[in-house]
Amino acid sequence: MTTAVSSSTGPFLDQAERWTAHNYHPLPVVIASGEGAWVTDVDGRRYLDCLAGYSALNFGHRHPALIAAAHAQLDRITLTSRAFVHDQFGPFCEELAALCGKDLVLPMNTGAEAVETAIKVARKWGYKVKGVPDGQATIVVAADNFHGRTTTIISFSTDPDARADYGPYTPGFRIVPYGDLDALTSAIDDTTVAVLIEPIQGEAGVLVPPPDYLPGVRAVCTSRDVLFIADEVQSGLGRTGSTFASSPVVPDMYVLGKALGGGIVPVSAVAASHDILGVLRPGEHGSTFGGNPLACAVARAVIALLNTGEFQANARTVGAHLHERLNALVGHGLTAVRGRGLWAGIDIDPALMTGRQACEALLARGVLAKDTHGSTLRLAPPLHVTAEEVDVAVDALQAVLKS
Numbered sequence: 391m392t393t394a395v396s397s398s399t400g401p402f403l404d405q406a407e408r409w410t411a412h413n414y415h416p417l418p419v420v421i422a423s424g425e426g427a428w429v430t431d432v433d434g435r436r437y438l439d440c441l442a443g444y445s446a447l448n449f450g451h452r453h454p455a456l457i458a459a460a461h462a463q464l465d466r467i468t469l470t471s472r473a474f475v476h477d478q479f480g481p482f483c484e485e486l487a488a489l490c491g492k493d494l495v496l497p498m499n500t501g502a503e504a505v506e507t508a509i510k511v512a513r514k515w516g517y518k519v520k521g522v523p524d525g526q527a528t529i530v531v532a533a534d535n536f537h538g539r540t541t542t543i544i545s546f547s548t549d550p551d552a553r554a555d556y557g558p559y560t561p562g563f564r565i566v567p568y569g570d571l572d573a574l575t576s577a578i579d580d581t582t583v584a585v586l587i588e589p590i591q592g593e594a595g596v597l598v599p600p601p602d603y604l605p606g607v608r609a610v611c612t613s614r615d616v617l618f619i620a621d622e623v624q625s626g627l628g629r630t631g632s633t634f635a636s637s638p639v640v641p642d643m644y645v646l647g648k649a650l651g652g653g654i655v656p657v658s659a660v661a662a663s664h665d666i667l668g669v670l671r672p673g674e675h676g677s678t679f680g681g682n683p684l685a686c687a688v689a690r691a692v693i694a695l696l697n698t699g700e701f702q703a704n705a706r707t708v709g710a711h712l713h714e715r716l717n718a719l720v721g722h723g724l725t726a727v728r729g730r731g732l733w734a735g736i737d738i739d740p741a742l743m744t745g746r747q748a749c750e751a752l753l754a755r756g757v758l759a760k761d762t763h764g765s766t767l768r769l770a771p772p773l774h775v776t777a778e779e780v781d782v783a784v785d786a787l788q789a790v791l792k793s
């Protein structure tokens with residue numbers, strides 16, 4: 391099915407195509423407004439948002455509590471830089487540390503910056519605390535990872551689209567298959583300062599590791615004096631039905647982003663103990679915008695929403711409904727369904743259509759989703775979505791698979 395492009399949509403699409411680098415391949419829809427789990431395009435057509443900003447919109451579009459926090463802060467002060475302390479900073483750090491059960495947090499802006507922060511902190515911890523010889527630190531990572539787009543991060547990507555043509559690459563990373571505890575254990579030696587993994591691999595297609603994997607990673611990191619860094623940028627903050635997807639396993643460092651900014655401003659952070667984040671001294675790391683007053687005010691409202699537990703609970707119950715309905719489609723157009731909570735990776739039978747074609751057909755039926763790796767779709771609606779709204783999405787998918 392092809393998507394009809396309206397006379398109002400066309401010029402916006404053409405202008406975007408003409409004036410931006412082609413580093414994305416967006417679906418042909420031009421969004422003008424959003425509320426809750428729904429967005430409206432320039433023609434007034436409504437769509438159920440099942441991408442939710444790659445989980446940056448866990449609380450939906452323009453959640454009233456988040457918008458109120460942003461408005462209130464816009465009327466007071468938005469940026470100070472970390473050269474001065476502002477009145478949202480301490481409360482934000484304390485509240486996020488409490489949410490994570492950690493001593494300290496370090497705020498940044500994007501997920502990639504937070505991952506970079508985690509890598510730098512782990513290396514410094516390795517030299518100053520663990521006693522790794524200078525310049526020798528290694529970090530064990532997983533194949534098919536997605537941790538962001540900086541030069542260092544793509545140096546340990548196994549995705550040719552992300553990596554090719556951007557060398558020379560940053561050394562110091564060992565790549566092992568995801569979910570393979572033996573391989574991970576074998577890759578650790580005395581130079582290893584950290585294991586950096588996603589508790590569930592999002593971009594790879596919502597890959598859930600075997601149940602004994604994260605507890606095993608925790609145990610080997612503890613026994614080998616290696617930091618366990620969990621990149622929860624996409625998996626964290628309620629998406630899987632708990633605040634952190636790694637739960638009940640507790641990593642040494644959380645890397646957070648996306649939903650922390652409430653879909654309003656980019657906010658990311660790492661959270662860890664004094665022993666780890668305490669290695670940083672003034673001037674050694676920073677960001678002009680990291681921890682700004684607007685970001686902190688919005689993120690505090692995000693943390694307050696998470697502290698109610700309502701979003702995690704809804705992700706569990708409505709997520710169970712989502713998975714039940716999706717699993718019923720395996721063998722009827724889907725070849726596999728993976729995931730947890732309100733997060734699903736579904737594989738479309740490649741004999742039927744590509745993932746892109748499925749997304750275009752869903753768009754025509756009023757559902758927004760995005761493909762990854764050929765025939766996989768990720769479904770990640772906002773966490774307050776209802777079972778009825780999930781039915782709207784799955785009914786549309788079912789119709790697309792039959793068409």
Ligand SMILES: Cc1ncc(COP(=O)(O)O)c(C=O)c1O
Binds near residue numbers: 502505539592624648
């Ligand atoms: C697990 C994970 N880490 C890091 C990132 C990078 O975040 P950002 O795009 O905000 O830099 C992403 C983005 O999708 C992600 O999924």
